[in-house]
Amino acid sequence: MMGASMAQAKKRSVEVRGRQTSLSLEVEYWSALRQIAKDQGISLQELIDQIKAGYEPFNLTSAVRLFVLKHYQQRDPKNENRY
Numbered sequence: 001m002m003g004a005s006m007a008q009a010k011k012r013s014v015e016v017r018g019r020q021t022s023l024s025l026e027v028e029y030w031s032a033l034r035q036i037a038k039d040q041g042i043s044l045q046e047l048i049d050q051i052k053a054g055y056e057p058f059n060l061t062s063a064v065r066l067f068v069l070k071h072y073q074q075r076d077p078k079n080e081n082r083y
Contacts, residue, residue, distance in 0.1 A: 016052050023060055032068045
């Protein structure tokens with residue numbers, strides 16, 4: 001069973017390619033994004049811009065979730081569940 005925080009989405013204003021928008025993600029995704037940005041030495045804003053550019057046909061929320069999933073799958077060489 002999922003913990004309560006797993007179901008709680010946090011809505012935040014972000015700027016994507018110079019335009020303000022809101023992004024609603026579960027707190028775990030926000031934490032993962034901040035950690036990935038820190039590991040890459042870039043700002044959260046820069047990471048979100050890169051994600052949007054790389055997943056253009058998807059809406060931003062879906063793009064972020066796919067990016068985080070893929071990021072952690074690629075970090076585990078034993079992970080055979082690549083989608």
